[in-house]
Amino acid sequence: MKKTVGIIGAGTMGGGIAQVAALAGFDVLLYDTSGEALKASMERIRGDLRTSVQKGTATSPEATAALTRIRPRRTFEEMGAADAVIEAAPEDLEVKKEIFRALDRIVAPRAVLATNTSSLSITSIGSLTRTPESVVGMHFFNPPARMKLVEIVRGSQTSEQTVRTVHEMALAMGKTAVFCSDTPGFIVNRVARPFYGEALRVLGEGTATAEEIDRIVRLSGGFRMGPFELMDLIGIDVNYAVTKSVYEQFYHEPRFRPHPIQRRMVEAGTLGRKTGRGFYRYE
Numbered sequence: 001m002k003k004t005v006g007i008i009g010a011g012t013m014g015g016g017i018a019q020v021a022a023l024a025g026f027d028v029l030l031y032d033t034s035g036e037a038l039k040a041s042m043e044r045i046r047g048d049l050r051t052s053v054q055k056g057t058a059t060s061p062e063a064t065a066a067l068t069r070i071r072p073r074r075t076f077e078e079m080g081a082a083d084a085v086i087e088a089a090p091e092d093l094e095v096k097k098e099i100f101r102a103l104d105r106i107v108a109p110r111a112v113l114a115t116n117t118s119s120l121s122i123t124s125i126g127s128l129t130r131t132p133e134s135v136v137g138m139h140f141f142n143p144p145a146r147m148k149l150v151e152i153v154r155g156s157q158t159s160e161q162t163v164r165t166v167h168e169m170a171l172a173m174g175k176t177a178v179f180c181s182d183t184p185g186f187i188v189n190r191v192a193r194p195f196y197g198e199a200l201r202v203l204g205e206g207t208a209t210a211e212e213i214d215r216i217v218r219l220s221g222g223f224r225m226g227p228f229e230l231m232d233l234i235g236i237d238v239n240y241a242v243t244k245s246v247y248e249q250f251y252h253e254p255r256f257r258p259h260p261i262q263r264r265m266v267e268a269g270t271l272g273r274k275t276g277r278g279f280y281r282y283e
């Protein structure tokens with residue numbers, strides 16, 4: 001079992017994955033290029049662990065121990081000490097390629113290199129390393145502390161040993177794994193694209209408001225959140241980047257086409273919950 005997990009990117013997902021890994025007993029090195037993001041992430045983790053204790057889902061000693069296992073880091077080279085790395089930087093292939101090229105220079109040859117990408121090619125990311133057999137998709141869902149599912153994605157050169165290792169890690173974190181091959185958006189984000197896209201088209205045509213669409217989807221479909229509530233939770237920028245990525249990789253298949261509403265919201269910086277305003281307003 002891999003003991004020290006390095007997490008790259010301390011945003012919505014990286015912070016949540018750090019929390020889940022620390023609660024499962026892993027030592028965590030949490031890295032971000034932004035000191036502010038790192039500080040905010042540690043605050044969120046502290047707050048969330050406090051809530052878990054209040055709700056009785058973790059004991060106070062468990063929460064305290066988890067917190068002490070997470071070491072925030074500003075120096076990338078320190079990730080070299082990790083037995084397994086989970087990358088959760090922005091959904092931009094160039095950014096991820098740069099990270100994996102740099103990781104390749106510092107990690108031990110047997111280290112597992114996982115990416116939390118929602119849609120990008122594991123094969124392409126792996127090809128930049130000397131050990132493409134150690135590169136794998138480990139796709140957590142938002143919020144990682146509460147969502148049970150992890151998609152484990154095999155790149156065309158990923159070894160079975162690597163898949164087994166991340167499966168063991170996912171199980172240790174209390175997750176249920178689903179396995180799939182390396183296709184744009186994997187399973188969940190491919191199936192979800194038309195869900196967001198059609199809702200955006202209904203909104204764009206003025207057929208109904210975001211509130212109405214969300215309410216109908218919740219009441220009639222039994223979904224816990226409607227498409228606009230979910231996009232606000234994910235981050236409009238992240239959701240837009242994933243949509244563009246799936247659309248590009250499927251050679252501009254019309255059913256995956258992004259919507260101008262998404263682009264405008266990214267331009268305006270109304271990115272959902274994380275900025276206090278998206279399709280809805282937040283305190």
Ligand SMILES: NC(=O)c1ccc[n+]([C@@H]2O[C@H](COP(=O)([O-])OP(=O)(O)OC[C@H]3O[C@@H](n4cnc5c(N)ncnc54)[C@H](O)[C@@H]3O)[C@@H](O)[C@H]2O)c1
Pocket residue numbers: 008009010011012013014031032033034037038087088089090091092095099116117118119139140141142233234235238242
């Ligand atoms: N938000 C979701 O619902 C969700 C769900 C599943 C998977 N994902 C995937 O997880 C990844 C991260 O998404 P997120 O929502 O956490 O994004 P985010 O914007 O909340 O966080 C990204 C973090 O990465 C940091 N960063 C930027 N460049 C970096 C670099 N070169 N090295 C290290 N850190 C860097 C940023 O400072 C930021 O803190 C993406 O690939 C996304 O597709 C997101």
